[in-house]
Amino acid sequence: MHYLLEKLHRDHRNLEKILDLLTSQLDHFLAGRESDFDLKIELLEYMEAYADQGHHPLENVIFTIAKPLVGERAELMDRLMTQHQMLGQLTRTFRNSLENIFQGGVMSRDELEVQGREFIALQRQHLSLEEQEAFPMLDEILQESDWAKIIEQSPNHDDPVFDKPDKLRFQTLFEYLSKAEHNGE
Structure with missing residues (x-):
């Protein structure tokens, strides 16, 4: 497997951790238990x-280069790139809702739950589609010359939590992950 596919697979495992944590925080909030809004935001x-801004743009470069090579499966490449746009919008909408509530705005728990559950479910479905269908196909079809083009066009964007930690920007998240790691979670 090409190292970029391995990197994307690692990213997916990390994104699953983030989605698990978000699910847990959302569950606590909706059950009326203590929930950390700083962490959710x-x-x-x-x-x-x-x-x-990093992971999906890299995938889009790969999907764009792979699209002419995959024949009937080109629709899958288009669908995944369209999902990237939709997921970006869902992320912004959900974050804005959380920030609004944190700053004293009014939103029903039901509405927040629908937004949160939809966001998490769609993210998980997207990751699964890439892992189960797209990545195995890409691993089989893309040649070294294709990967060279991909590398040439790829954005250089480090993961600010798992690769090159930005402990100031993501302080609450780092504290939570460090505590969870220390407790063996």
């Missing part, structure tokens, strides 16, 4: 800062 900021 940072989780969405991370999704914007890395998934939407």
